[in-house]
Amino acid sequence: MINKIKPIKMIKTILGRELPDYIEGYGVVKPFQGAFSDVGQKSRKAVSLSSVPPNERKVLKNLAEALDKLKIRDGMTISFHHHLRNGDHVLNMVLDALAKRGIKDLTIAASSIFPIHAPLVEHMENEVVTGLVANYISGPVAVALSQGKLKKPAIMQTHGGRARAIESGDLPIDVAFLAAPTADTYGNINGVHGKSACGTLGYAVSDAEYAAKTIAITDNLVPYPACPIEINQIFVDYVVEVESIGDPKGIVSGTTKITKDPVALRIAKLAAEVMESSGLVKDGMSFQTGAGGTSLAVAAELAKIMKRDGVVGSFAAGGITGYLVEMLEEGLFRSLFDVQCFDLKAIESYRDNARHQFMSASMYGNPHTKGAVVNNLDIMILGATEIDTDFNVNVTTGSNGVIMGGSGGHSDTAAGAKLAIVVTNLMKARLPIIKDKVTTITTPGENVDVIVTERGIAINPRRTDLLDKLSKTKLPLMSIDELKSVAEKITGVPKAIETSEEIVAIVEYRDGSVIDVVRKVL
């Protein structure tokens, strides 16, 4: 029988991006066909597990015994969550130990990668790690990826898409390493107590429930039972205590600060007027925003309107900051849904206030459940690195083509929200934000409704309803092309960046289709 190798063919996403139909180290490419093209009957995968009879202990002596028990072999996929953010010690600790054992060819499925994970670069160079799947990647690892230092292309997912991939079986995990600020001797875990407290553990839930093996790594081992319990003993095989799982300074910021930059404040004010004019600022409304200065300024403007008009919202969601906690405490929202605490105030509130509720990444944004929280969002405030004239947004790469982030919850919330507003300066570092073509498409334009800049506001032409409402106001509306021209008059038209043909990362939309790829920088 003749072994016919099918030649690689170029195919197009619905947004016109050209992709190969097969990518070495990734597999068959399912091109993006629209935000809601892949719904309907879905499944959660079967899970194999070792049942634990009475009298079996779960606490192991040390990481070495844990790695023995876990039988980690070349080629396995091991997972990590990012709740310890830029203070995380666990990923480095585990990888160093595995590297010393001579393990090769691992795939790291981490919900996010931060600058603290710089040692991963060496493991990539030595092929200890040859695959990486993450929702957000910043720092030296992102740069190394862009330089082609990982053997296989990285896979960049969304927060909801990662939960979907794990639960559906698209991303099988051999061992989930759970950094646990508190764990009891039988594997019940919470993130609210202990010296490395980080708050909710929303991004770790799918890992714990669907990995073949799950181990809690803690620096606060408590007697059974832990209280509260965020991740449950029935999903945890082993527990190991280490000196430190993280550096508190990198885990949370002390306080949440709202920007004082007058341009950002103007953008926030305009965004608030857009929200108000949309008719969505009313009792029962829901809202999400990021932790950046401008995003928080939008929340502050919204709070003013809500207080003035006596509006009580249903919930605010996402990664939670002290600012949203204050809005909860002031009665502006009835509840918070928290997948990740950004600061100490959020951790305390989540620990003490029953209305500050937990959500897993799956509940947050997995499109293949019976309805994620993002589906109930009214207003979402988004950031952007670049936007094209079809409203497609890039938050994955910088204008130089180097990876500097990723979707996180960007695509998930944009898809769910009734009104997704991008707030951004029209120019950043003397470069215009709006382009004919973004370097990388992270979030499709069909889910981006409004762009608010200090110079003007552009409404997605699909949203004729919004155009109607907002054209009755004095808001500085422009077409996106006009907005682009305003910037280009000042900055000039930037030269397109040049990349090699080599694909270094695949950008998966939340449903697992490929919305774009990132190529090696020259």
Add this chain to the structure above:
Amino acid sequence: MINKIKPIKMIKTILGRELPDYIEGYGVVKPFQGAFSDVGQKSRKAVSLSSVPPNERKVLKNLAEALDKLKIRDGMTISFHHHLRNGDHVLNMVLDALAKRGIKDLTIAASSIFPIHAPLVEHMENEVVTGLVANYISGPVAVALSQGKLKKPAIMQTHGGRARAIESGDLPIDVAFLAAPTADTYGNINGVHGKSACGTLGYAVSDAEYAAKTIAITDNLVPYPACPIEINQIFVDYVVEVESIGDPKGIVSGTTKITKDPVALRIAKLAAEVMESSGLVKDGMSFQTGAGGTSLAVAAELAKIMKRDGVVGSFAAGGITGYLVEMLEEGLFRSLFDVQCFDLKAIESYRDNARHQFMSASMYGNPHTKGAVVNNLDIMILGATEIDTDFNVNVTTGSNGVIMGGSGGHSDTAAGAKLAIVVTNLMKARLPIIKDKVTTITTPGENVDVIVTERGIAINPRRTDLLDKLSKTKLPLMSIDELKSVAEKITGVPKAIETSEEIVAIVEYRDGSVIDVVRKVL
């Protein structure tokens, strides 16, 4: 091809019970081989689900619309939980509606059946319902089963075994009907608010997560999001509001009463002395008892000892009563694990006290997880209808052979606990409790350590360690045969009951093997 029908063969469990190797309407019989014979690599089944995109509503107009949407057909399995106990309106309401539609041949997978479910008897007679799976059955349905009124033999499981069966795929559920004291418009559910508040919803979790379709039936529909959330929107397809899901009088008892019967108090005192002498009453200890008068009296005796000696236990578990709440509040336990609230005080405590923690039936007792709560139990106080001289316990049938209960958590906790003590009067209704052969084996003797009666205490000979410890005390120890003789001297030896050969119920051990069968009464 010749179709050979394999003749039915009789096989034996490890306890010597004779069973057919195949039972019509049930299937192949896996005979019980010992409490821990079936551990090791297990699996949770894959789940198919309809993903819910944004803008799809879950609230349906009424039950009729719900039944239309759910497309319930002849032969399906529909499930119910029993948190509304003898006040539950939901099972009857749904079955009446389905019967009116002419649906036949349903299997009801209810965690328990109570006297209020009497209308089910007519549905059995009319073959609207031909199968029943439950962990506990009392009242007219139990009697009707014993009379052979259900077409197929009923399957009687344990609380942990039911969760195992659902999660493993042994008990596939087409539609789970969740009686929801509070539900929001997107399917988040709790049991602590609303006129039909029942507390935790621990027995409903596996149903919600593993059924092909899940619907919340509520009489307290609240705006999104509910708070707290016990069962999560990502598992719920539809929500429907009805006038009433239950009668509060039948849902919870107002207060928990400890027996004043001097015989029961003597048993409790003896049981407490056994516990103390066992060496298990010490800091970190864990404890579970039932809600009956004698069981609570044991808790009261234990509380006295703990206070006297300054013992702080780790947790008490199970169905929770106000009495255990008081022990928590007095600092005698650090935490409660609650699968079901028995009274108003328990509901309030569960609602307001973070140390009063939720557990699902799976976390409670499923033997095929990475470790259920029962695995960490030190002392378990059990009831019994009959006990044989091998310490096998019957809580399924009365001495007349009629079904009057079932394991519930009996077998689960007995298997997990370090010390499982049966407390019982030596005679009940002029009949001796201890027999050569119990009518039905619910819990295997290998997991029953001590029997405490008002006339004497028998220790399972397997527990030589306990015998050593207790023989140093003044406790009235006897062999189980001696204890049996004491009773028989008073009551005489009761005549063995006669039954027909027809099997009306199959008693499944928690691992899904068959530990006994119940035959039709004559």
